[in-house]
Amino acid sequence: MRRKYVIAGNWKMNKNPTEAAALIGELKPLVNDARCDVIVGVPFVDLPAALEAVKGSKIGVAAQNCHWEKSGAFTGEISAEMLKSMGVEYVIIGHSERRTYFGDTDITVQKRVRAALDAGLTVILCVGEYLEQREQGVTGEICAMQTKIALGGVSGNEMSRIIIAYEPVWAIGTGRTATAEQANEVCALIRDTVSGLYGSRTADSTIIQYGGSMNASNAAELLAQPDVDGGLIGGASLKPADFAAIVSSADNA
Numbered sequence: 001m002r003r004k005y006v007i008a009g010n011w012k013m014n015k016n017p018t019e020a021a022a023l024i025g026e027l028k029p030l031v032n033d034a035r036c037d038v039i040v041g042v043p044f045v046d047l048p049a050a051l052e053a054v055k056g057s058k059i060g061v062a063a064q065n066c067h068w069e070k071s072g073a074f075t076g077e078i079s080a081e082m083l084k085s086m087g088v089e090y091v092i093i094g095h096s097e098r099r100t101y102f103g104d105t106d107i108t109v110q111k112r113v114r115a116a117l118d119a120g121l122t123v124i125l126c127v128g129e130y131l132e133q134r135e136q137g138v139t140g141e142i143c144a145m146q147t148k149i150a151l152g153g154v155s156g157n158e159m160s161r162i163i164i165a166y167e168p169v170w171a172i173g174t175g176r177t178a179t180a181e182q183a184n185e186v187c188a189l190i191r192d193t194v195s196g197l198y199g200s201r202t203a204d205s206t207i208i209q210y211g212g213s214m215n216a217s218n219a220a221e222l223l224a225q226p227d228v229d230g231g232l233i234g235g236a237s238l239k240p241a242d243f244a245a246i247v248s249s250a251d252n253a
């Protein structure tokens with residue numbers, strides 16, 4: 001049986017709470033019959049409005065980061081426990097924008113993953129190479145290493161609460177999508193990495209998404225690939241009709 005599809009939006013730093021509720025209000029009727037899982041990843045301040053707005057729908061809500069400590073002197077940070085306490089189910093961790101602009105490293109990503117699992121959240125773990133790394137031919141090594149380090153200390157049982165998103169950095173927000181073959185190749189390689197750590201049964205059931213300029217026009221081809229189990233969508237997730245079209249591409253894949 002094919003793995004289920006998971007389509008997640010990463011809104012990044014867009015939409016205030018009022019706008020978030022309105023966007024979800026528009027999205028709800030469009031995805032209510034979806035068979036795949038649908039998630040919206042919203043800014044921290046939008047979480048209460050988003051949690052309220054998704055009520056009565058199948059849409060899950062994700063935060064875009066969490067800290068690894070439960071509480072303490074970490075100005076500006078939000079703990080996984082805090083997210084869990086308000087009813088958040090998912091958290092995106094290790095996004096390349098956090099790694100590039102906010103100093104996240106493989107080790108802090110590992111710590112955030114651990115904390116999120118401890119709090120009972122499901123993690124969307126992002127990995128992916130820079131353009132220079134792809135051009136040097138080290139995409140496989142980079143993605144395998146990021147995956148291995150992030151999962152250090154994660155048990156096989158906990159892998160049911162890990163979704164991995166392969167996001168080549170050069171494809172994010174650039175309109176330059178990976179080809180379906182490139183996306184599938186790296187998703188398969190990440191699955192092999194998971195298999196090496198946890199065995200093939202766990203690897204076979206792990207959801208591995210592609211992200212990077214996925215949109216209503218290219219989603220069907222990407223999602224038709226055997227190792228691509230969904231998408232993590234930036235820009236197109238801010239347009240309800242486009243995001244819903246990606247959801248229906250997953251349902252029809």
Ligand code: 13P
Nearest residue numbers: 010172173212213234235
């Ligand atoms: P875009 O879909 O805007 O390229 O963003 C992808 C992404 O970073 C999702 O996390």
